[in-house]
Amino acid sequence: ATILVLNGPNLNLLGTREPGHYGRIGLAEIQQRLEQTARAAGHALHFRQSNAESELIDAIHAASAEGVAFILFNPAAFTHTSVALRDALLAVGIPFIEVHLSNVHAREPFRAHSYFSDIATGVITGLGAQGYDLALLAAIARLEWDNK
Ligand code: DQA
Numbered sequence: 763a764t765i766l767v768l769n770g771p772n773l774n775l776l777g778t779r780e781p782g783h784y785g786r787i788g789l790a791e792i793q794q795r796l797e798q799t800a801r802a803a804g805h806a807l808h809f810r811q812s813n814a815e816s817e818l819i820d821a822i823h824a825a826s827a828e829g830v831a832f833i834l835f836n837p838a839a840f841t842h843t844s845v846a847l848r849d850a851l852l853a854v855g856i857p858f859i860e861v862h863l864s865n866v867h868a869r870e871p872f873r874a875h876s877y878f879s880d881i882a883t884g885v886i887t888g889l890g891a892q893g894y895d896l897a898l899l900a901a902i903a904r905l906e907w908d909n910k
Contacts, residue, residue, distance in 0.1 A: 763831035763905050766856075767796055767894065768821055769811040770838030776863075776891075783864040787891040796898050803902045815840060819850045826854035832901040833858035834894060841866070841876045848877040857904070859897040862887040 769789065772779060777788030793809045800807035808830065810821050818840070825833060833851075835858050840847055851858060858878075865888025866873040879885050884900060886893040 764806045764808060764829060765800060765832045765834065765898070765901055765905075766808045766810065766821070766825045766830045767793070767834045767898075768818060768825075769836050770818060770840045771813040773836060773838050774811050774813065783869075785863060785890045792891050792894050796894060799895065799898055800902070805902060805905070815844060815846060818847055822847070822850040822854055822856075825856055830856055831905055832856065834861055834897045834901060835859070835878070835882075836861045836863070836894075837876075837878060841878060842872055844877055848881065851878070852881060857883045859883050859901060860885045860887075861893045861897050863890050863893060864888060 773789055776784055776792070777786055789811060796809065797807050808828075812818050812821065818837070822833070833856050837844065837847055837860070841860070841862070860876065860878045860882040866876070867887065876885070883904070886897050889896065
């Protein structure tokens with residue numbers, strides 16, 4: 763199957779951006795590891811990052827057209843603001859795991875609310891870059907169960 767990893771605004775700066783919150787691992791390294799894991803399990807990985815809400819919405823619509831079976835999504839700041847991205851995910855009906863590097867519950871109160879958590883398969887928050895690896899393993903397990 764094809765799995766989409768979608769990253770929202772400012773995550774292109776991972777590695778140098780507020781390392782106390784987000785760590786020192788860059789997005790390219792995260793992508794490389796995820797691609798290896800997906801390939802070893804016989805799946806294809808699409809990896810995208812955008813700073814623009816409209817491009818993220820378009821990527822979700824395109825995922826449906828491309829037959830993407832599962833999405834790992836870090837909406838970044840749009841987590842706390844975007845009804846439009848929530849609606850895009852509801853529209854396509856593709857299951858997704860919400861991922862955050864930092865523990866959004868241990869920060870400013872406005873980060874505790876997510877427009878995605880109640881419609882996500884699951885949420886990983888606070889485990890740094892490893893959160894993406896764990897989310898991918900969970901997605902792969904789901905896809906394998908679904909195919910049995
Ligand atoms: C984030 C948490 C968000 O609150 C923040 O706006 C981000 C990144 C995370 O991965 O911890 O940009 O989604």
